[in-house]
Amino acid sequence: QVQLVQSEAEVKTPGASVKVSCKTSAYVFSDYYMHWVRQAPGQGLEWLGRLTPDSGATVYAQKFQGRVTMTRDTSTRTVYMDLSSLRSEDTAIYYCAREGVGENPKRYFFDYWGQGTLVTVPS
Amino acid sequence: QTVVTQEPSLTVSPGGTVILTCASSTGAVTSGHHPNWFQQKPGQPPRTLIYSTSNKHSWTPARYSGSLLGGKAALTLSGVQPEDEAKYYCLLYYDGVRVFGGGTKLTVL
Numbered sequence: 666q667v668q669l670v671q672s673e674a675e676v677k678t679p680g681a682s683v684k685v686s687c688k689t690s691a692y693v694f695s696d697y698y699m700h701w702v703r704q705a706p707g708q709g710l711e712w713l714g715r716l717t718p719d720s721g722a723t724v725y726a727q728k729f730q731g732r733v734t735m736t737r738d739t740s741t742r743t744v745y746m747d748l749s750s751l752r753s754e755d756t757a758i759y760y761c762a763r764e765g766v767g768e769n770p771k772r773y774f775f776d777y778w779g780q781g782t783l784v785t786v787p788s
Numbered sequence: 789q790t791v792v793t794q795e796p797s798l799t800v801s802p803g804g805t806v807i808l809t810c811a812s813s814t815g816a817v818t819s820g821h822h823p824n825w826f827q828q829k830p831g832q833p834p835r836t837l838i839y840s841t842s843n844k845h846s847w848t849p850a851r852y853s854g855s856l857l858g859g860k861a862a863l864t865l866s867g868v869q870p871e872d873e874a875k876y877y878c879l880l881y882y883d884g885v886r887v888f889g890g891g892t893k894l895t896v897l
Contacts, residue, residue, distance in 0.1 A: 700886065702834075709891045710826070710834065710877050715884070724884045727789070760833055767840075773822040773881055774839035781833055 667691045669761050669779035676785045682749040685782045687761030689742045695719035698764040699744045700775070701735060703757040711757075715764070716744055753788035790814055792880050794889040799897055800868050808892045809860040810878035816859035821880040823861035825854055828875045828891075838863060870896050 672686040687699065701713040714725035716735040723735050734747040744761060761779040766772065791813040800806040810823060817823060823841050826834040836845060838854035841861065851872075853864045861878055873896040878889040 702888075709875075710828075710879075710888045712879070712886045712888055715886070726885065762834075770840075771822075772840035772843060773824070774843065774845070775824050775826070775836045775879070776845060778833040778835075 667763070667777045669763060669777055671759075671761060671779040671782045674783040674785070676787070677751050679752055679786060679788070681751050681786075682747060683751060683784050684745055684747045685759050685761075685784065687744045687746075687779050689744070689763075692763075694739060694742045696765070698766070699735075699737070700762045700764055701733075701746045702760045702762055704760070704781075705754070705757040708757075713746065713748075713759075718744065748784075751784075751786045753786050755784065756786050758783050790882055790885075790887050792878065792887045792889040794876075794878060794892045796890070797893040797895065799895045800865070802868060802870060802896055804868050805864065805866045806868060806894065807857070808863040808865075808876055808878075808894070809857065810862070810880065810889050811860045812880055814882070817856060817861045817880065819856065821861070821882070823854065823856075824879040825852075825861075825863045826877045826879065828877065834877065865894075868896055872896055 668690045670688045677683050695718050698715050700715045703711050737744045758781040760781050763777045764775050793811045825838040828834045837848045842854040851867045855862050875891045877891045
């Protein structure tokens with residue numbers, strides 16, 4: 666069955682960078698977008714951006730432009746999210762989430778999510 | 789900066805019907821915003837219920853439905869069950885960019 670398995674929790678110092686991975690299996694890797702979403706403690710969901718696995722093209726939320734980088738390794742079917750210049754407000758669970766696109770009519774559907782990776786940045 | 793607005797909280801009795809809405813600061817929500825609806829319970833990742841306004845996944849209970857209502861996206865729960873108590877988020881599409889609403893805490897009481 667489709668699986669998105671994320672890397673383990675991380676603790677980082679302010680100003681450092683973190684790289685979270687999302688290893689996929691059991692589907693055609695290039696057929697689906699991969700998004701990154703985060704959730705700070707007790708807060709709502711926040712969209713960081715999207716990667717197109719076959720081309721590597723990215724779209725980032727304006728808030729994270731210049732600080733986030735999304736990449737992929739097609740040989741291992743793994744997607745990465747790198748967030749730099751970390752501050753305490755970046756403490757959150759980071760999720761990868763798969764999105765498919767249907768045609769006629771056009772449809773965009775999120776379906777599978779990773780289990781989440783807690784990134785902690787002490788103040 | 790685009791803002792997507794949901795009711796912060798709603799309460800419904802078991803067996804009742806409730807409508808959650810999702811509004812856009814840019815104007816009316818249309819099918820072009822491809823509204824997705826997610827359910828999240830404490831300690832769990834979100835689960836996708838509805839996509840592109842009204843389409844259901846295979847795992848979506850029949851009591852959930854999506855629509856456009858009065859310029860907003862809407863999620864209707866009919867015949868609410870105790871296990872429907874959760875936080876619900878909508879997500880809208882803006883030309884490649886996605887924006888989440890702040891979420892609605894649904895209490896079944």
